Amino acid sequence: MSSSSTSIMDGRIPVFVFPVQLDFYYDDQTTHKRVVTIYNPYEFDVTFKVLCNNPKKYAVVEPEGRISGQKCVDIVIRHVAVSPQSVETTDKFRIHMFEEGTSEILGKKDVLAILHPGLPEAESASLGNKQRKSQPGFPLLKSDGDSPPRDVPVPNYIACFAAVVCILALFLPTSCENDRSQLLQDYPWLHLSLNQKLVFAYVLGLVTMAILRT
Structure with missing residues (x-):
């Protein structure tokens, strides 16, 4: 103390x-x-x-x-x-x-x-860019060759792959169906339960939103 x-x-x-x-x-x-x-x-x-x-x-x-x-x-x-x-x-x-x-x-x-x-410097730079874009004496620069512009978004390949997997899973037969597909009858592990299909449908909705945002 x-x-x-x-x-x-x-x-x-x-x-x-x-x-x-x-x-x-x-x-x-x-x-x-x-x-x-x-x-x-x-x-x-x-x-x-x-x-x-x-x-x-x-x-x-x-x-x-x-x-x-x-x-x-x-x-x-x-x-x-x-x-x-x-x-x-x-x-x-x-x-x-x-x-x-x-x-x-x-x-x-x-x-x-x-x-x-x-x-402030950041605000001055942004105002300068806006003024240059609005003036007719500053033509827009073209990209060299066929190179894509820098602002083109890159597709989300992981989300696309997940969407394809979910769609294929929804097309698989359901285990509770009486008339199972003869083509997949020898592969019982491909028969999904109703809860599993609900999960795939939910995931498909999420990845679809992710793809649309991109």
Whole structure:
């Protein structure tokens, strides 16, 4: 107990926060709001406080609060001063964690906030592809020779084989039939029971759905 209290009072307990960097993009309003998760993996309850070096540019929902032991909380951070002058500037959030009921800092964690120009890379690439497809000056490329296009789906050979087996099994005679086929009379193991045929019919339905989806 003494060693535990000593480590707490030394302020050496790590603070677990995700993400550790907030990326805002000037032309994407959906990125102007970010969610930060603060974890408390310890057995005791803690309190936290969120500080910022430039509080006029951000709005923090519930910048102070309590986290029970082995729980986490989400806080919302909004960039409310998006402007060309703020692009490529880096701000810093500092999260202080306290032992509940005291003002002694257990640990702290810095989270960077950066306003980037334009759009996120993935979104910019997708928009560029759409624009190139819509422009008449970019003709469609043809494949060399008779090679198939890359987007052609590959048939599911296993499902096709299973479907053929099920169909053949359904055509076999049933063991409860009185007039058994003379052709297969010498092969009693080919006479299936009604339950076996029901199983084959059920499997046939499943593989048929798999083939149609492909």
